[in-house]
Amino acid sequence: MRERTIEFFWDSASPYTYLAATQIETLAARHGAAVVWKPFLLGKAFEATGNRPPATIPAKGKYLFQDLQLWARYYGVPLRFPSVFPVASLTSLRIACALPDADVGVWARAVMTAYWTRDQDIGQPEVLKNVIGELGWDADALLARAQDPAVKDKLRANTDEAIARGVFGAPTFFIGHHMFWGNDRFVLMEAVLAGRLG
Numbered sequence: 001m002r003e004r005t006i007e008f009f010w011d012s013a014s015p016y017t018y019l020a021a022t023q024i025e026t027l028a029a030r031h032g033a034a035v036v037w038k039p040f041l042l043g044k045a046f047e048a049t050g051n052r053p054p055a056t057i058p059a060k061g062k063y064l065f066q067d068l069q070l071w072a073r074y075y076g077v078p079l080r081f082p083s084v085f086p087v088a089s090l091t092s093l094r095i096a097c098a099l100p101d102a103d104v105g106v107w108a109r110a111v112m113t114a115y116w117t118r119d120q121d122i123g124q125p126e127v128l129k130n131v132i133g134e135l136g137w138d139a140d141a142l143l144a145r146a147q148d149p150a151v152k153d154k155l156r157a158n159t160d161e162a163i164a165r166g167v168f169g170a171p172t173f174f175i176g177h178h179m180f181w182g183n184d185r186f187v188l189m190e191a192v193l194a195g196r197l198g
Ligand SMILES: N[C@@H](CCC(=O)N[C@@H](CS)C(=O)NCC(=O)O)C(=O)O
Pocket: 013, 014, 015, 016, 017, 051, 052, 053, 054, 168, 169, 170, 171, 181, 182, 183, 184
């Protein structure tokens, strides 16, 4: 039987993850697959694997700015490089861990749109409150829940799981036993979902 689940490890601090988030549900729907949105701390995966943010290597950073804009134009989505970068994504990810599973993708897309298209500093509680309010959710209650020890543990567990499964960057997807890093791996993911690659 073909695999019908795409696990999506995402951190709102990652521009390529924002790009992937604009596409993944449409891709999944084409194949009757479900997306499981898994927030994790990319910085911890960098630390654990000895990897580093690409923008810290000047030549890679320069290329990355052009590459991101080309992808945004290719997808027909907005992308504005934020004035605060890198951003403190921790609270936005804890909020994701405090939500019911069905709302995590909605939150991920909303918070990444605020940061990656409207230059809003999602490290600030006031900004997060606004984004939560725009979704019609109770911002004070959700921000309070995001501080629960069980919620903090969930983010830690997702991050540990990602590292244990070999994640070194973002976005990272799993379809069955296959791991994919990057929004540029969609072509391979579709081949797996369509049963053309085992
Ligand atoms: N080619 C990938 C690039 C993805 C990427 O550079 N992601 C960053 C985070 S935004 C990362 O994880 N970098 C780790 C690395 O360069 O090894 C894509 O198109 O998505």
